[in-house]
Amino acid sequence: MTKKQMALVGNPNSGKTSLFNELTGSNQSVGNWPGVTVEKKEGKLKKNTDIVLQDLPGIYSLSPYTPEEVVARDYLVEDNPSGMLNIVDASNLERNLYLTTQLLELGIPMILSLNMMDVVEKKGIRLNEEKLSYSLGVPVVKMSVARKEGLTDALVEIDKLFVYGRIPDFPLYDNRLEVALSEISELLPESIPIHQKRWYSIKLFERDQTVCSRNIMPDNVKKEIEDIISMTEEIIGDDSESIIINERYNYISQVVGLCCVKEMDYKLSMS
Ligand code: BGO
Missing domain, CATH: 1.10.287.1770 (Helix Hairpins)
Structure with a gap:
């Protein structure tokens, strides 16, 4: 049976490695992307081994300026994954959403994981995930990987994406x-x-x-x-x-x- 491909994408330090480890456990394989010394990690989900999570390098944008950006965008544009799990550091939401706006333009179904919710709460910030989901047109899951909270919700959304996943509307500008x-x-x-x-x-x-x-x-x-x-x-x-x-x-x-x-x-x- 062909495996379903899902990309894990986010800024450096958003908690991507922590989330990847939680979702895939020991079902991981590590190598290099062809022609560059950028680590390539993929893993089957512990809860559904038909789904392969492709851990893309941590990036701030989809420009062609660094090997990490090139690897990530080539994979997303050329390899046609069925979906993206976009992890953002919710305690730095404004900065992290810069990459999200670009990911929304790729025409790939997306789930947005709002990680570091423990930090958000400590900072006294209220984040309305329903409004965020409505504004961006994608499902949003609050989580704290450090506290192991929100992981099951993310898995539910991943399952839904493979059944109902739709290409999100892109942001409209001036x-x-x-x-x-x-x-x-x-x-x-x-x-x-x-x-x-x-x-x-x-x-x-x-x-x-x-x-x-x-x-x-x-x-x-x-x-x-x-x-x-x-x-x-x-x-x-x-x-x-x-x-x-x-x-x-x-x-x-x-x-x-x-x-x-x-x-x-x-x-x-x-x-
Ligand atoms: C260190 N909440 C909090 N508070 N921290 C988190 C969460 C969360 O939900 N998720 C991840 N982190 P990566 P990238 C560290 O390593 O997964 C932490 O780059 C430390 N290290 O534990 O590596 C996570 O793959 C010493 O923190 O992110 C890690 O995206 C002191 O965020 C950091 C404190 O996570 C980056 C933290 C030696």
Whole structure:
């Protein structure tokens, strides 16, 4: 029987290794990713050995700048895992969601694990996981791997993903950027699967060297895309990479504002 592949992805220090060990126990194999000295770890879930969890290197973004980022994005874009378990350090939610916004663009069903909830509670922060789930359009599970809390809930969500998992909606940005991205999307070749069109449109808009050098389009189309990018840069008044970064942070700040309340602010608003 073919194994079902699930990627475990998150920032360094989000608790990814701890979660991987808890979910897979001794059912692990360790090697290297081809051509690089980046460790490759995969393991069957203790509770369901049909599911293989692929532990991707800890990363902050899906840019092509470090071997870890390249390994992670190549796996997610080329190997078509059935789903992603995205672990975030909930005590640094704003910073951790930067990677999440990019993962949402890949067209892969996702579960978001809010780890370090023990730290969140100690900091006096209230996190509404239902609102977060609604805002991001993915299931959200609160957990503290250190306290072994939330692991069963994560396993339930993994099982559900293999039955009902749907491709999440991607975050929507400034209208002027959205116009450019949809124009680029229209110009993509048919060889790009529909669910990956958002990812490719954004990467081309950012002038991502790896995607641009893949020669997926004829020169006249490349020129058309470059014109769209330059015009958008002129209209918004920034370079394309910064436009995307700023839009991601605007989106994150809206989401966090909706889902996160400091205990102190809550008490003040009630008094
Ligand atoms: C050390 N809560 C808390 N409080 N800590 C957690 C949780 C949680 O839910 N989950 C993980 N950690 P990794 P990456 C450490 O190693 O799994 C801790 O990089 C220490 N080490 O125990 O390695 C976890 O794979 C000395 O902490 O993350 C680890 O994503 C003192 O978060 C750290 C204190 O977890 C990173 C902690 C020598």
